[in-house]
Amino acid sequence: MGTDIHGFIECRHGYSADGGSTPFWQPAIELDQLYDHRDYDAFGSLFGVRGHQAGLEPLAPRRGLPEDVSETVARAHLGHGTTWISWAELAAADWDGAAPGPDAYLHRYRRRSPGDAWVFEERAFPVDRLAELSGLTPPRDRWPAGTEWRDGDVLLRVEPLTRRQTVHADTWAPVLSAMRVLAERHGGTGVRLVVWFD
Template structure:
C-alpha cells in the first residue's frame, strides 16, 4: 500500500501583516498541483525519513508542523489527518549536497550511449527488457538491481551502449521530473523574500 504526501509551499513576507502588525506565514501553493507522483517513496525516505530511512541522514526528518504554520495548512492537516509532519526551508534545500555519494550504491544500472563524437552520453537509469541481462550474463532478477551485487564502477559494454554501477545520490532519489515544479516555485519566492522565509510543509497519509 502506498503512502501519499500532502502539504503546501509557504512564504512569510513583510507586506502581509496580522492584526498585531507582524508578518505571518501563508500557504502559496498546494503540493497537489506541483507533483506528478504523490507516492514518491524514494524521495520521502531521502528528505523526511518516511517509508524507511536513508541511505544518508534525512535533512528534515519528522520535525512536526511548525508552531507558526499557516492557517490554511493547519486547517487542511486537521481535515485530512496524517502522520510524520515536517518542514524544510528553501535555504536548507539549497544547502543539501545533492550530488555527493551516499553510503550505498545505486541499485539500478546507469545506461550511457556513445555519441557520434565518441563521448559517452547518459541515456537513462535502470534496465528495460532483457538486453542488459544478456550483456551482463545475469538472470532477469539479478539484472533488475545490479548495484546490490557488483561494486561501484563495474561496467558492461555492448557496442555503443555502456552499462555502469554508480554511487547513489540524493539527486537520483529526489527526481527533478517530479519535484522540479515545486523547486521552481520555492526558488522564485526565495529570490524575492529570502530562502529562510520560504518553506515546504508536508505530512503523509
C-alpha cells in the same frame, strides 16, 4: 498500498494579519498543483519516508508541523511523516554528494552515438536480478562500485546514488522553481515546503 505526498509551500510575511509587526506564515500554493507523483527515492532522500534503499541521509526527516504553521495548512494536515524544509536548506544541500555505499539498483546510462559522453538515464533493475538473469555469480558482498557492463550504447553501472539522482528534475522542477522564485521576494528562510504522507 502506495504512499502519497501532500502539503503546501508557505511564505513568511514581515507583518502580521492584524497589522502588527510580528511575522506570520501563509500558504502560497498547494503541493498537488505542482507535483502529483509517487517518487519514493525523493521521499526518502528529502524527508526520510520510503526510498531507504538509496542510502542517503534525509535532509528533513519527521520534524512535525512547524509551531507557527498557517491555519490553512494546520486544517488541511492529515497524515504521517509530517515535516518541512526551507528553501535555504534545499539551496544549500549537497546535490552531488553520493551515498556511502553502492545502490541496490543498477544505473543505466546511454549515449547518442559512439564517442559521446554517457548520460545517466535511470535506475534499472536490482543488481541481484542481473546475476539471476545472466548466470553471473556476484562476489560475496555484491559487485563493488564502479563495476559496469556495456551493451552498445547502453551502460549498466554499480554505483552509489546522489541526491540529484533521487529528486528527479522532470517531476520536482515545478516545486523547486516555485520555491526559488518566492525566495527572491521572501528570502531563503522565508519560504518552506510543509509535507505529510498517507
